[in-house]
Amino acid sequence: MLWRLFHKSAIHKYCHGEKPWAVVTGSTDGIGKELARVLLESNFNVLLHGRSEEKLNKLSQAFKLEFPHLDLAVVVADASKPDTFANIVEALQGKHVTVFINNVPYSEQAMNIFADDSAAQVQRGLDMGVQFVTKLTHGVLPILIKNGPSLLINNGSLVAAIPGPYLAVYASSKAYLKTFTNCLAIESKRYGQGVEVLYMDIHNVNSGGNKTPVSFTTPSSNDMAKAIIRAVGCGKTEVTPYWTHELMRWIFPLVPNSVLVDTIATTLETTIKKQT
Numbered sequence: 001m002l003w004r005l006f007h008k009s010a011i012h013k014y015c016h017g018e019k020p021w022a023v024v025t026g027s028t029d030g031i032g033k034e035l036a037r038v039l040l041e042s043n044f045n046v047l048l049h050g051r052s053e054e055k056l057n058k059l060s061q062a063f064k065l066e067f068p069h070l071d072l073a074v075v076v077a078d079a080s081k082p083d084t085f086a087n088i089v090e091a092l093q094g095k096h097v098t099v100f101i102n103n104v105p106y107s108e109q110a111m112n113i114f115a116d117d118s119a120a121q122v123q124r125g126l127d128m129g130v131q132f133v134t135k136l137t138h139g140v141l142p143i144l145i146k147n148g149p150s151l152l153i154n155n156g157s158l159v160a161a162i163p164g165p166y167l168a169v170y171a172s173s174k175a176y177l178k179t180f181t182n183c184l185a186i187e188s189k190r191y192g193q194g195v196e197v198l199y200m201d202i203h204n205v206n207s208g209g210n211k212t213p214v215s216f217t218t219p220s221s222n223d224m225a226k227a228i229i230r231a232v233g234c235g236k237t238e239v240t241p242y243w244t245h246e247l248m249r250w251i252f253p254l255v256p257n258s259v260l261v262d263t264i265a266t267t268l269e270t271t272i273k274k275q276t
C-alpha cells in the first residue's frame with residue numbers, strides 16, 4: 001500500500017524509438033479499450049485487437065479523431081481459436097512494439113457449476129484462458145526482448161487468489177496466468193532480457209462484461225486502466241493496482257476461511273439467480 005505514496009508510473013521509460021507501439025488484446029470494450037486510451041494519452045501508437053473487425057475499425061476511427069498525431073492499427077483474432085495468435089504476431093512485424101498487454105478474458109460464459117458445463121464450454125475456457133495467452137506470449141516475447149526496455153502486462157483476477165466457485169475454469173486459468181507471469185518475470189531478470197513483466201490482480205470493475213455499477217469498490221474501466229498504467233515500475237511482479245482492492249487484499253486474510261468461502265459462494269449464487 002505504501003508504494004502508492006512515493007511511486008510515479010514508469011510507462012514513459014517504454015516510449016522510446018522513432019515510433020513506439022503498444023498492443024492491448026481484447027481492446028474493443030471494457031478495461032482493454034480504456035488501456036488503449038491511456039496508452040494513446042501516453043504517446044504510444046496503439047494496435048487494437050478483438051474478434052470483430054467492425055468494432056475494431058469503429059474504435060480505431062474514433063481514437064484517430066482524438067489522437068490525430070498517433071497511429072492506430074487493428075488485428076482480428078478469435079481467442080477461442082488459439083492458433084489465431086499468429087495473426088497478432090504477424091501484425092507486429094515492422095512495428096517497434098515495446099508494450100504488450102494480455103487482457104482478453106474468458107468472460108462470456110455464464111457462471112455455472114463445473115459438472116453442468118458442456119465439454120465445448122470447458123474446451124473454450126482452456127483455449128482462451130491457457131492456450132491462446134501462452135502461445136501468443138511465446139510469439140511476442142522475443143520481439144519485446146529485441147526492442148527492450150519493454151513491458152509485458154498480464155491482466156489477472158482476484159479469483160486466482162481466493163476461491164472462485166461457479167467459475168472453475170476461468171478462476172483456474174487466472175491462477176495459471178499468475179504462475180506463468182511470475183516465471184517469466186524471474187527469467188527476464190536473471191537473463192537480463194530487459195522486459196518488465198507484471199501480473200495485475202483485478203477485482204470487480206464496471207466494464208462491457210460486468211455491469212456492476214461504479215462504486216467505492218467497483219471502479220470504472222477507465223479508472224482501472226489508469227491504475228494499471230500507474231503501477232508500472234513499482235518494483236513488484238504481482239500488483240493489485242486499484243487502491244480499494246488492495247485494501248481488501250489486506251482484509252481478506254483476517255477473515256476466517258470458512259466465512260470468506262461462504263460469503264463468496266452466496267454472493268455468486270445470487271448473481272447466478274439473477275442470470276436465469
Ligand SMILES: NC(=O)c1ccc[n+]([C@@H]2O[C@H](COP(=O)([O-])OP(=O)(O)OC[C@H]3O[C@@H](n4cnc5c(N)ncnc54)[C@H](OP(=O)(O)O)[C@@H]3O)[C@@H](O)[C@H]2O)c1
Pocket residue numbers: 025026027028029030031032049050051052055077078079080102103104105106107128155156157158202203204205206207208209210221
Ligand atoms: N471486469 C471485471 O470485473 C474483472 C474482474 C477481474 C478480472 N478482470 C479481467 O480484466 C480483463 C478485462 O475484462 P473486462 O471486464 O474489461 O472485459 P470485457 O468488458 O468483457 O471486454 C472484453 C474484451 O475482450 C474481447 N473478447 C472477448 N472474447 C474474445 C475472443 N474470443 N476473441 C477476441 N477478443 C475477445 C471483447 O470483444 P467484443 O467487444 O467483441 O466482445 C472485448 O474487447 C480480463 O482479463 C478479465 O479477466 C475483469
